[in-house]
Amino acid sequence: MLSRILITTSFSFGCxxxxxxxxxxxxxxxxxxxxxxxxxxxxxxxxxxGGIWLSDLSDSVDSSSLLLARWLAVAWFLxxxxxxxxxxxxxxxxxxxxxxxxxxxxxxxxxxxGRNFLTTSNWExxxxxxxxxxxxxxxxxxxxVLGHWxxxxxxxxxxxxxxxTRILWGLLGARLLWNSYAAFTLQIGYRGDQVSIFRFLxxxxxxxxxxxxxxxxxxxxxxxxxxxxxxxxxxxxSATGILYVVVTSVLMGELAYKYYLLEYGLVL
Numbered sequence: 001m002l003s004r005i006l007i008t009t010s011f012s013f014g015c016x017x018x019x020x021x022x023x024x025x026x027x028x029x030x031x032x033x034x035x036x037x038x039x040x041x042x043x044x045x046x047x048x049x050g051g052i053w054l055s056d057l058s059d060s061v062d063s064s065s066l067l068l069a070r071w072l073a074v075a076w077f078l079x080x081x082x083x084x085x086x087x088x089x090x091x092x093x094x095x096x097x098x099x100x101x102x103x104x105x106x107x108x109x110x111x112x113x114g115r116n117f118l119t120t121s122n123w124e125x126x127x128x129x130x131x132x133x134x135x136x137x138x139x140x141x142x143x144x145v146l147g148h149w150x151x152x153x154x155x156x157x158x159x160x161x162x163x164x165t166r167i168l169w170g171l172l173g174a175r176l177l178w179n180s181y182a183a184f185t186l187q188i189g190y191r192g193d194q195v196s197i198f199r200f201l202x203x204x205x206x207x208x209x210x211x212x213x214x215x216x217x218x219x220x221x222x223x224x225x226x227x228x229x230x231x232x233x234x235x236x237x238s239a240t241g242i243l244y245v246v247v248t249s250v251l252m253g254e255l256a257y258k259y260y261l262l263e264y265g266l267v268l
Contacts, residue, residue: 003055005258007112010048011073012134012258013141014080015105017041018098020142023167024160026093033149034093037142038084045080045105049073052112061112069111076104129267132175133216133257139168140220140243140250143227147240158234165228165239168246172221179213179268188264197266208256212268216253220246 018041021034052073057066079101087093143164150156183201187194190203200206201213223246230239260266 003051004057004112004262005255007048007051007055007057008109008258008262009137009254010044010051011105011109011112012131013138014041014045014048014076015102015109016131016134016138017044017142018080018095018102019135020138021093021098022095023142023164024146026095028157028160029149030153031087031091031093033146034098035084035088037145038080038087038098040145042077042080042084045073045077049077057112065111069108072104072108072111076101076108079104129178130261132171132178133254133268136168136171136175136216136220137247137250137254139164139171140247143168144240144243144247147236147243150236150240158231158236161236161239162228162231165224165231169221169224169228172217172224175268176217176221179217182268186266188266209260209266209268212253212256212260214253215249216257220249220253223249 017037021037026034052066052070061069083098083101087098143161146161146164150161183198184196186197188197188200190200190205197206197209201210223242227239227242227246230242257268260268
């Protein structure tokens with residue numbers, strides 16, 4: 001289970017993170033920022049590739065799906081490396097080209113998670129929701145890296161960090177709304193019975209889900225508001241420090257959410 005959580009978290013991050021290259025005007029930030037982030041994406045996907053080849057996942061993924069996922073992961077990793085190498089020495093970057101390898105990543109992730117979203121009746125909603133948490137994690141890390149970049153490039157307009165913070169805040173708000181709705185409407189199998197998620201949260205087995213809800217949504221939402229207020233007074237160092245805490249909190253919550261996705265098929 002721990003291996004699958006690590007692999008799915010790494011792959012989810014690798015799928016979504018390159019998409020955040022679109023949120024800011026790339027002409028206002030030097031390409032070194034994007035080279036670092038491309039390398040970061042390669043590192044995350046590389047961890048997942050190593051995990052999927054070295055871990056024994058035969059008890060949770062059938063052999064044919066596992067073999068396909070392994071080679072898809074290699075193809076994804078190589079394509080991302082090629083894109084990174086292509087832009088490494090250039091002074092410009094194309095967001096759509098950087099995002100292309102993520103298509104392979106989505107297919108790989110579906111194979112590993114053991115969920116074929118396309119066969120469900122509401123596959124569009126389930127697919128979007130399954131990547132919402134990954135988008136929150138990516139948004140928090142992207143904002144943190146961007147905030148840190150202000151230490152190296154003091155002439156960057158503050159609007160870039162403010163925009164990234166608003167996107168993070170919006171994603172956290174969307175996840176909070178979905179989690180609140182799911183808590184009272186969705187049911188989960190518990191000891192041979194179907195119970196609401198709200199009731200499940202009151203059990204020992206649901207304790208970790210409550211931890212994920214607090215650290216993955218509620219606490220970061222409060223901190224992100226503090227970041228935004230700090231950015232408004234142009235205190236980028238303080239904002240970046242708070243964003244580091246946000247990243248840690250969101251990561252803790254995301255690991256908990258991934259556990260319930262893999263163990264119970266719960267899309268939160």
